[in-house]
Amino acid sequence: MGKKINVFELIDEEDGYFSSKAEEALKEIFSRYDKDGDQCLSDDELDDFAIGCNGKPFDKASVSEIKECFDCFDERLTIKGFMEMYYMQTISEPAETWKDIEKHGYDRQCNLIKNKEENKKDEQEEKEEPKI
Template sequence: MISLLDDDGGISESFEKCLKQIFAKYCTPKLTLPLAGDLPSNACLDSTGMHAWALDTNGEPFSEDTKEEILQFMDVTDEGDLTFKGFLQVYQLQTENDEEETWRDLSKHGYDRSLNLIDKN
């Protein structure tokens, strides 16, 4: 099985590529998928994007407490929108604490345990 974290405990390169595609699906400005290349520097998840990501990932919106925690402790724009760096922080923290939950998230977004996109839902 592919490792989600590298030897230093950071997000692995292959995992980051998957997360970039997932982020691109929900971010503002809207991007053409699959994303080829880098995210624009102003890409972020506004409240609508975060809501859609939570629904697709967890089947329900984030609680107000969860949203507050994400926006307080993760990297956000001056307007309070989650940046890609913040998105990576969410997944690094989650993966360190419960790797299986991250694998479930990836599966909901169409990735297998080799981080190949098998379902382009």
């Protein structure tokens, strides 16, 4: 029988890395933004990712820091670098990682419950509903 994932655990305590479900979710999120399928995020793809998470692109200083600190190939963030970036965020600010995961349609057990288009539609409908 498999180990039950605590909904608040993104990092597996036994191996000190992401739980398999968290890793799978993050890699799927990466693939949404890797439009050309080259296993790297270009500056434009990285901006799309930032907009998807925070509603605005990264500033130039943040992009430079990402490229300096995490694995890149030819000035593009690799999947390895993306996972490194999320690992650092998760160990210091797990709530931020949860926010990003949930924004991309996952629940607190890292199960995909909605795709991004359904999320946008729901957010738009929430804005249009009259306040009572």
